[in-house]
Amino acid sequence: MDMKSIIITGGAGFIGSHVVRLFVNKYPEYRIINVDKLTYAGNLANLKDVEEKPNYRFVKADICDFDTIYALMQEEHVTGIIHLAAESHVDRSIKDPFTFARTNVMGTLSLLQAAKLYWEAQPEKYEGKRFYHISTDEVYGALEMTHPEGIEPPFSTQASSEHHEAYGEDFFVETTKYNPHSPYSASKASSDHFVRAFHDTYGMPTIVTNCSNNYGPYQFPEKLIPLFINNIRHRKPLPVYGKGENVRDWLYVEDHARAIDLIFHQGTVAETYNIGGFNEWKNIDIIRVVINTVDRLLGREEGEDMNLITYVTDRAGHDMRYAIDSRKLQAELGWEPSLQFEEGIEKTVRWYLENQDWMDNITSGEYEKYYEDMYKGR
Numbered sequence: 480m481d482m483k484s485i486i487i488t489g490g491a492g493f494i495g496s497h498v499v500r501l502f503v504n505k506y507p508e509y510r511i512i513n514v515d516k517l518t519y520a521g522n523l524a525n526l527k528d529v530e531e532k533p534n535y536r537f538v539k540a541d542i543c544d545f546d547t548i549y550a551l552m553q554e555e556h557v558t559g560i561i562h563l564a565a566e567s568h569v570d571r572s573i574k575d576p577f578t579f580a581r582t583n584v585m586g587t588l589s590l591l592q593a594a595k596l597y598w599e600a601q602p603e604k605y606e607g608k609r610f611y612h613i614s615t616d617e618v619y620g621a622l623e624m625t626h627p628e629g630i631e632p633p634f635s636t637q638a639s640s641e642h643h644e645a646y647g648e649d650f651f652v653e654t655t656k657y658n659p660h661s662p663y664s665a666s667k668a669s670s671d672h673f674v675r676a677f678h679d680t681y682g683m684p685t686i687v688t689n690c691s692n693n694y695g696p697y698q699f700p701e702k703l704i705p706l707f708i709n710n711i712r713h714r715k716p717l718p719v720y721g722k723g724e725n726v727r728d729w730l731y732v733e734d735h736a737r738a739i740d741l742i743f744h745q746g747t748v749a750e751t752y753n754i755g756g757f758n759e760w761k762n763i764d765i766i767r768v769v770i771n772t773v774d775r776l777l778g779r780e781e782g783e784d785m786n787l788i789t790y791v792t793d794r795a796g797h798d799m800r801y802a803i804d805s806r807k808l809q810a811e812l813g814w815e816p817s818l819q820f821e822e823g824i825e826k827t828v829r830w831y832l833e834n835q836d837w838m839d840n841i842t843s844g845e846y847e848k849y850y851e852d853m854y855k856g857r
């Protein structure tokens with residue numbers, strides 16, 4: 480299959496930068512074109528180590544700009560698209576749902592239509608082409624805490640598999656009905672439907688994957704883990720929504736990037752794959768681990784910053800629990816997470832503490848002001 484010219488959208492963001500880095504380094508024979516609008520979440524500092532590579536090109540563009548994307552596809556003879564560009568933060572979507580509909584829905588549609596018109600005009604049509612859409616587990620809605628009393632996360636992979644056997648429909652599987660609750664997840668669900676519709680209607684070779692919460696280096700510090708690492712360092716309050724009992728399923732970002740590589744090359748067209756590490760944690764438990772780790776690495780007494788925990792008004796429509804069953808991907812393509820959570824969180828905290836300049840550049844006055852406005856009244 481000729482897949483030498485690949486557009487990666489959102490490559491200057493958190494997950495996108497890891498995918499770009501992996502592809503640029505692993506496939507020197509490919510041409511990797513990073514298309515990113517550089518919104519507040521896009522940061523070219525995330526890609527400093529690959530920007531000089533001959534197989535890499537950055538194009539500052541909005542995915543909603545059909546003409547620019549179509550012209551770029553013609554110019555670069557694009558054969559593959561890995562689509563990560565999105566508005567990605569639930570709290571922002573609650574404040575400003577229009578931006579989410581614009582980028583996540585209209586932007587995805589614009590990209591699909593550009594790919595359709597360009598690929599259908601080629602003599603070989605869709606042969607050797609791939610449109611790979613990166614989505615989230617949040618489209619499935621929320622799971623209840625269905626484990627019996629006394630059996631509570633965090634769970635090991637082994638325990639999760641056993642729970643799955645014991646309690647049945649306890650995880651999101653690829654056929655779980657979509658039931659999004661936030662404007663963010665509603666916009667992602669809508670974009671997933673458009674991608675599948677382009678396969679069913681026009682025969683475009685599409686793939687969709689739905690992944691659980693990612694963590695690791697280069698994540699924008701509005702998301703739980705980098706925000707809290709930075710706040711602990713500066714001894715600022717840690718705003719825990721509600722009782723801190725919501726459960727998320729955490730995957731190290733490089734394991735997600737490895738899954739994307741595998742699925743892009745070996746996944747079956749029109750299929751959906753769930754990606755997750757069987758690694759559920761209650762927010763409050765993960766926060767305690769992060770506090771202990773930051774304290775230890777900064778030479779403070781472990782746990783001395785627990786008093787920063789500040790319970791605040793819950794997020795509106797806050798989904799109780801996400802938990803991914805990724806056994807299809809494991810069985811069909813042999814993927815599995817490479818890092819245990821303890822290793823991953825240690826690496827992550829260490830990275831943020833060693834890259835304080837990266838963090839300081841982001842936490843500018845303007846960003847702080849936006850953040851303060853967002854949490855006014857909580």
Ligand code: NAD
Nearest residue numbers: 489491492493494516517518520521541542564565692693
């Ligand atoms: P992010 O917010 O860190 O990065 C998004 C990137 O998209 C930024 O570089 C931004 O500049 C770019 N972008 C935004 N609007 C654009 C537009 N109109 N045109 C071009 N570029 C635009 O997001 P992330 O956390 O890296 O997530 C990437 C993708 O993975 C998203 O589609 C998200 O829904 C999905 N996802 C994220 C997670 C997670 O835990 N972060 C989990 C599962 C799925």
Ligand code: TYD
Nearest residue numbers: 569692701702703704718719720725727762
């Ligand atoms: P987040 O990183 O925003 O990811 P998502 O909402 O996509 O899961 O939040 C992870 C969890 O942490 C979620 O249950 C909300 C909670 N949370 C807080 O309690 N306080 C915070 O300041 C943030 C950003 C999140």
